[in-house]
Amino acid sequence: MAIEVRIPTILRTYTDGAKQVEGTGSTLGEVFADLETRHTGLSARLIDGGALRRFVNVYLNDEDVRFLSSLDTPVKDGDTVTVLPAVAGG
Amino acid sequence: MLSISTRLYEQIVAHARKDHPDEACGVLAGPEGSDRPERFIPMENAERSPTFYRFDAKEQLRVWREMDDNGEEPIVIYHSHTATEAYPSRTDISYASEPNAHYVLVSTRDEDTTEFRSYRILDGVVEEEPVAVME
Numbered sequence: 124m125a126i127e128v129r130i131p132t133i134l135r136t137y138t139d140g141a142k143q144v145e146g147t148g149s150t151l152g153e154v155f156a157d158l159e160t161r162h163t164g165l166s167a168r169l170i171d172g173g174a175l176r177r178f179v180n181v182y183l184n185d186e187d188v189r190f191l192s193s194l195d196t197p198v199k200d201g202d203t204v205t206v207l208p209a210v211a212g213g
Numbered sequence: 214m215l216s217i218s219t220r221l222y223e224q225i226v227a228h229a230r231k232d233h234p235d236e237a238c239g240v241l242a243g244p245e246g247s248d249r250p251e252r253f254i255p256m257e258n259a260e261r262s263p264t265f266y267r268f269d270a271k272e273q274l275r276v277w278r279e280m281d282d283n284g285e286e287p288i289v290i291y292h293s294h295t296a297t298e299a300y301p302s303r304t305d306i307s308y309a310s311e312p313n314a315h316y317v318l319v320s321t322r323d324e325d326t327t328e329f330r331s332y333r334i335l336d337g338v339v340e341e342e343p344v345a346v347m348e
Binding site for chain 1: 238256260264265266267268270271273274277278286290292301302303304305308309310311312313
């Protein structure tokens, strides 16, 4: 199963500059684990202590995965995952 | 250096004044790689707070997709400080995540004059840059 994952500018150092990469898995967490095997270091920028990092937004198609099941969200062939850094501050 | 048109400059200031005393935030989009801000995109401050701002995640996805489709990127990311100077706070620095963007800070603490300053923020390092406003 191939899931397309769109990578933001700041994380493209882990993907040799690629804007999007493909991963496999049946949940979002599995897709990220699969990407890590080819793009070492990417996972640590997305996940901390088994949970999504607070300042990273991850969307499955159009939905914020925080309103789905976060890393346990089921994914299927043809889905698109978009990663965006949260824009925030004080 | 940040080069910005008078119109975009005034739109940012007007947005910051309108949302005062809450922080206002938004983006100026421009052609990818051009370093030229062209399109004003005021964003919702999901925090509605005088001390914090955060783009609404859903709105951000829509706007970022739209930029992608247009071959644009965020050239400027702006927000206001409503009680302190226009200098990045510690939170601003830790969250800064667009390496190519100019981070514009506007302060509305003074009723009559608006401070407008621009920075590059990369890996926790803040560098202020001159702002050139032109017709």
